[in-house]
Amino acid sequence: MQGINEEALLKAIKSLEGDFNQIPPIFSAKKIKGKPAYAYAREKKEITLEAKVVKIYNIDFISFDGENAVIKINCGSGTYVRSVVNIIGKILGCGATLTALLRTRIGSYDISESVTLDELERNVYDENFFKLYGKSIKSMDGFLGKI
Numbered sequence: 595m596q597g598i599n600e601e602a603l604l605k606a607i608k609s610l611e612g613d614f615n616q617i618p619p620i621f622s623a624k625k626i627k628g629k630p631a632y633a634y635a636r637e638k639k640e641i642t643l644e645a646k647v648v649k650i651y652n653i654d655f656i657s658f659d660g661e662n663a664v665i666k667i668n669c670g671s672g673t674y675v676r677s678v679v680n681i682i683g684k685i686l687g688c689g690a691t692l693t694a695l696l697r698t699r700i701g702s703y704d705i706s707e708s709v710t711l712d713e714l715e716r717n718v719y720d721e722n723f724f725k726l727y728g729k730s731i732k733s734m735d736g737f738l739g740k741i
Contacts (some may be wrong), residue, residue: 598686600658606685607653607665610678615645619677648673662693 618622620635624643634641649670656664667675676692683690698705717723 599687600655602686603658603663603682604655606682607655609685610681611650611652613647613649616648616674616677618643619674622674644736646672650678656679 602741618631620641620643621632622643623630625631626634626641631641631643650673651668651670651714653668654666656666658664667673668680669675669678675695679692680692696705717726720726
């Protein structure tokens with residue numbers, strides 16, 4: 595990526611903080627007449643997706659090796675992170691592709707409070723199982739009921 599340095603990258607990512615209009619990608623689950631946009635895209639049907647105001651609270655620059663960058667985005671619901679990365683590439687004039695994504699939080703669920711399936715299986719017969727995981731299980735039960 596000739597001409598791209600940390601300073602240019604930092605300027606590009608910081609320019610996206612705050613509210614902005616984002617058009618959902620054609621291969622998204624955004625519903626159009628009750629049908630996800632990706633279904634229309636797979637059928638090669640042309641549709642128009644309306645821009646929606648999304649919020650990026652902050653974007654933290656983690657690292658850049660001259661070719662790959664690592665950033666951390668704290669954004670509001672409905673933000674298409676892959677599209678944010680695409681916009682960063684357009685700002686820089688070089689294009690950009692998301693190669694990895696780790697969702698660390700959604701609503702009140704935070705990855706720091708998560709447990710592995712192995713850990714759950716090891717502790718399922720522990721007399722303190724519901725003391726350890728009851729809140730999360732009850733909370734997830736309410737969440738899963740909405741899906």
